[in-house]
Amino acid sequence: MQSPSKQMRLSVFQRFYIVAVVAFVLGPFLPLVIQSFAFRWAWPDLLPSTWWLERRTYSPVPLAWDYVLSPYSQVGVATINTLFIGFAATLLCLLICLPAARALARDRFRGKRAFEFLLSMPLIVPEAVIGMALLMIYIRLGLAGSYTGVIIAHLIPTIPYMVRMLTSVYLGLAPDYEEQAAILGAGRVRILLRVTLPMLMPGVVAGALFTFLVSSNVFLLTFFLGQGRIVTLPTLLFSKISGGSLDASAAGIALVASLPGIVLFALSERLVREELFVGGLGR
Amino acid sequence: MRGDRSRLIVILELAPVALVLGGLFGGAVVLAILQSLGFAPWFGINTFPDFSYFARLWSGEAFWISLGFTLYYAVASTVLALVLALILSLALLKSFTGRRFVKFVYKLPLVIPYAVGIALAILMLGNGGMLSRLAAFAGLIDDPSGFPSILKTHYGWGVIAVYVWKQLPFMTLAIAAVLVGIGRRTQEAASLLGAGPLTIFFRVTLPQIAPGVVTAVLICFAFNIGAFEAPFILGGGYPDTLPVIAWRYFNDADYALQLQGMAAVVSIGLLSGCILLAYLWSYRRFERRIGRD
Numbered sequence: 001m002q003s004p005s006k007q008m009r010l011s012v013f014q015r016f017y018i019v020a021v022v023a024f025v026l027g028p029f030l031p032l033v034i035q036s037f038a039f040r041w042a043w044p045d046l047l048p049s050t051w052w053l054e055r056r057t058y059s060p061v062p063l064a065w066d067y068v069l070s071p072y073s074q075v076g077v078a079t080i081n082t083l084f085i086g087f088a089a090t091l092l093c094l095l096i097c098l099p100a101a102r103a104l105a106r107d108r109f110r111g112k113r114a115f116e117f118l119l120s121m122p123l124i125v126p127e128a129v130i131g132m133a134l135l136m137i138y139i140r141l142g143l144a145g146s147y148t149g150v151i152i153a154h155l156i157p158t159i160p161y162m163v164r165m166l167t168s169v170y171l172g173l174a175p176d177y178e179e180q181a182a183i184l185g186a187g188r189v190r191i192l193l194r195v196t197l198p199m200l201m202p203g204v205v206a207g208a209l210f211t212f213l214v215s216s217n218v219f220l221l222t223f224f225l226g227q228g229r230i231v232t233l234p235t236l237l238f239s240k241i242s243g244g245s246l247d248a249s250a251a252g253i254a255l256v257a258s259l260p261g262i263v264l265f266a267l268s269e270r271l272v273r274e275e276l277f278v279g280g281l282g283r
Numbered sequence: 284m285r286g287d288r289s290r291l292i293v294i295l296e297l298a299p300v301a302l303v304l305g306g307l308f309g310g311a312v313v314l315a316i317l318q319s320l321g322f323a324p325w326f327g328i329n330t331f332p333d334f335s336y337f338a339r340l341w342s343g344e345a346f347w348i349s350l351g352f353t354l355y356y357a358v359a360s361t362v363l364a365l366v367l368a369l370i371l372s373l374a375l376l377k378s379f380t381g382r383r384f385v386k387f388v389y390k391l392p393l394v395i396p397y398a399v400g401i402a403l404a405i406l407m408l409g410n411g412g413m414l415s416r417l418a419a420f421a422g423l424i425d426d427p428s429g430f431p432s433i434l435k436t437h438y439g440w441g442v443i444a445v446y447v448w449k450q451l452p453f454m455t456l457a458i459a460a461v462l463v464g465i466g467r468r469t470q471e472a473a474s475l476l477g478a479g480p481l482t483i484f485f486r487v488t489l490p491q492i493a494p495g496v497v498t499a500v501l502i503c504f505a506f507n508i509g510a511f512e513a514p515f516i517l518g519g520g521y522p523d524t525l526p527v528i529a530w531r532y533f534n535d536a537d538y539a540l541q542l543q544g545m546a547a548v549v550s551i552g553l554l555s556g557c558i559l560l561a562y563l564w565s566y567r568r569f570e571r572r573i574g575r576d
Contacts, residue, residue, distance in 0.1 A: 014374040021371055022388050024448065028403035031413045035406060043411045043427050044419035096303065099296035107293050115297065118304050123502050124559060126509020128526040129552045130308060132533055132544065133315035136325070137307065155303050163300065217396045219512055237398040244435060244516055246405045254402040261394030269387060 029258075036064060036251035052248060068252035075256055078236040082260060085147065085222075085232065086215040089154035093211050094204065096155070097162040104163065105170030119163055122156050130156060131224040138225055145227035153221040158211040165210065169203025202272070209268040216260050233257035315552070319545040326538045336546040345522045350554065352437065353524040356514065357507035360446035361500060367447065368454035368499075372462055373484075375455070393452040400445045401516050408433040408441050437519035445513045450506075454499045461495030462488075490573055497566050501559060508555045525551045 010018070035041065038048035039055045052064040062070050069075070104112070122130075134153060135144060143149030173196075181195045197204070219234040226235070237257045240250040321333030340346055375386060392400065407413045415430035424430055434441040465488075473487045489496075511526040518524060523531070525547055532544030 008377050010374060010377050010379050014370075014377070015379075017370055018374055018379075018385055021367075021451070022385060025388055025391055025451075028407045028413075031406050032403060044416045046416055046420060096299035100300040103293045103296040107289060109290070109293050115301070118301070118309075122304070122308055124505045124555070125308075125312065126505055126526070126551050126555055128509040128511055128529060129315055129548050130311050132529060132548050133311035133318070134307060136314055136318070137310055140325075152303070152307065156308050159300060159304060213394045217394070219397060234396040234398050237396065237402065238512060238516075241398065241402050241405065242516055244405065245409075246402050250402065251406070254399045258395045258399050261396070262391065265390065265394040266387075 032251050032254060035246065036068075036248055036255055038248055039063065064248035065252055067249045068256065073249065073253065074231050074236055075233075075253055078231045078233045079256065079260070081230060082216050082232040082234075085151055085154060085230075086212045086260075088147075088151045089158060089215045090208050090211045092151065093155050093158050093162050094208055097159060097166055097207070098200075098204075101163050101166035101170050104167045106175065119160055123160050127157070127220045131220045134221070135224050144225060145229040147230065150222055150226050150230050153225045154215045154218055156221070157218060158214050161210050161214065162207045165207040166200070166203050169200055173199050206268070206272045209264060209272060213261055213264060216264075233260070312552075315545050315549055318542055319549040321542065323542055326541070328539060328542065336542050337550070340543060340546045340550065346528075346550075348522045349525050349528055350550075352514075352518075352522065353508060353526070353551070353554070355438065356442050356446070356524060357504055360443040360450070360507055361504045363443065364447045364450045364454050364503060365496070365500060367451055368458055369496075371451070372455045372459040373488075375459055376462060376467075389455060390452045392449045393456070395449075397445065397449060397510070397512050400449050401513055403448070404441050404445050404517060405434065408444060410434075434517050435519055439517065439519060441517035442513045445517065446503075446507055446510075450503045454503060457495050457499035458492055461492040465491045493566070493569070497563075501562070504562075505555050505559065508558075509551055525554075 034048065037052050038050070039052045040050040041048035052066075056063050056066055062072070067073050103109070104116070138144040138149050138153075141149075143152070177195055177199065178191050181191045186194065216232075217234065218232075219238060222230060222232050223235050223238065226232075233253075234257065237250070237253050240253055246254075317331065319336055321328065321330035321336065323329065371389065375382070375389075405412070409415070410427045410430050410432065415424070415427055418424050418430055433439050433444075469487050469491065470483050473483045478486070509526055511530055514524040515527050515530065518527065522528075529544045529547035529551070532540045532547060535541075535544075
């Protein structure tokens with residue numbers, strides 16, 4: 001029998017395990033950073049024999065970070081596209097999911113189970129099925145290769161998470177406050193802006209951050225429906241490494257592609273309580 | 284009064300989401316099925332209902348090998364990620380120095396695109412990669428070809444490593460949430476009654492966190508079976524996994540092959556649907572056996 005205090009401490013195995021997980025997650029980034037600064041890094045050297053900076057003045061073409069930061073690499077365009085599509089998809093998703101979450105949390109109606117089932121389908125149906133079939137519909141509607149089309153497509157994988165997170169916040173918010181505000185003479189818009197939204201804020205922030213993160217990670221839908229005309233960081237990196245090798249500039253692009261997620265995630269750790277994120281995941 | 288008013292409002296509130304999911308998502312699914320059965324008037328093809336696309340696809344031996352690869356990658360990485368996530372989420376319950384740091388770091392892959400994970404795999408696991416260099420440094424091999432092939436080979440660990448790297452945080456997050464929710468009382472009670480750690484885990488903890496585990500497994504498995512980037516870049520080439528096959532049909536100059544591609548895509552959907560249903564069915568049985576539900 002163990003005492004509770006002993007149970008709360010890590011065993012030796014768990015200690016090693018946690019170190020191993022951290023190494024598994026973070027470890028590969030070290031060679032990625034080194035690779036992005038390398039000029040010549042042959043097997044079996046553990047560090048590059050020639051660095052990018054040593055050669056940049058002799059080279060007729062831009063090398064490594066010079067290339068990544070130049071307009072030729074399209075990194076700038078891809079970053080702006082990723083952020084723009086992410087913001088637009090998040091805003092749109094929030095707008096259409098707020099009322100739906102309200103209905104799901106507050107009302108009982110026929111077909112509720114069916115609707116909830118429909119909501120979880122995008123998580124279960126493989127993305128490849130959707131992407132390829134959607135292209136036909138998009139060509140018909142004239143949406144293929146347009147920003148509008150890509151933004152709308154990003155709603156499909158994000159709606160399930162957004163609705164769940166918002167519904168779980170709505171469930172915790174009793175209608176009393178809104179009723180009291182109404183009794184005190186506040187109008188509908190005023191109630192929405194001054195009472196409902198502020199109380200929903202934690203869920204809105206969590207849902208928005210998660211939606212943005214999912215959207216900035218989407219590859220297949222952007223790649224198919226953007227028709228190669230809309231470059232985002234995931235699609236740019238994909239075309240760079242699709243040959244199965246990774247040069248210094250591809251390593252640089254991979255680092256840039258990791259940044260939006262990491263920055264937003266660091267923000268969300270400060271802004272959002274974990275339970276809210278989890279409210280959207282674990283049900 | 285409220286009844287009539289609220290019904291209209293509920294419909295209006297649900298309409299936008301229903302339109303996107305029903306119209307685009309549902310429409311895409313229906314269209315995929317129709318096309319795989321020979322309905323494509325926009326290419327001048329309309330032989331609906333025509334099962335020859337499925338017949339041609341399913342009769343080739345390569346298809347079944349592909350199906351095997353697709354399943355292998357999906358099952359192996361889901362199971363591996365699940366086991367690793369269970370161990371991690373149990374460890375994270377305890378208090379230790381650096382817990383905040385660890386809880387931040389382990390979640391990072393969740394927010395980083397798959398393509399980055401693939402880039403990391405190329406860098407670490409390739410024959411000229413870091414692990415190979417470390418092996419040379421340790422004197423185990425003296426030529427890059429002496430390192431076992433992990434990428435660009437069938438049954439290679441490259442694809443699985445990327446999936447596990449990316450999905451370990453997702454699963455851990457989902458499981459840890461349920462673990463925190465159930466508290467420690469039942470485990471402590473079992474411990475006081477003399478149960479060992481393994482018994483406690485399998486007989487007390489696991490049944491309680493099963494719902495969270497089931498959801499996380501469902502989502503990860505469905506993703507793995509339909510994912511395309513990792514097997515396309517890191518896989519062994521012909522015969523490819525099913526999503527890669529569908530992709531090749533789609534990019535073929537011959538338009539008519541798109542219908543063949545749709546048959547491949549629908550096959551993926553069927554496969555994943557059957558497995559998920561069987562999985563849910565056996566979970567229901569488990570629930571009923573332990574007297575829940």
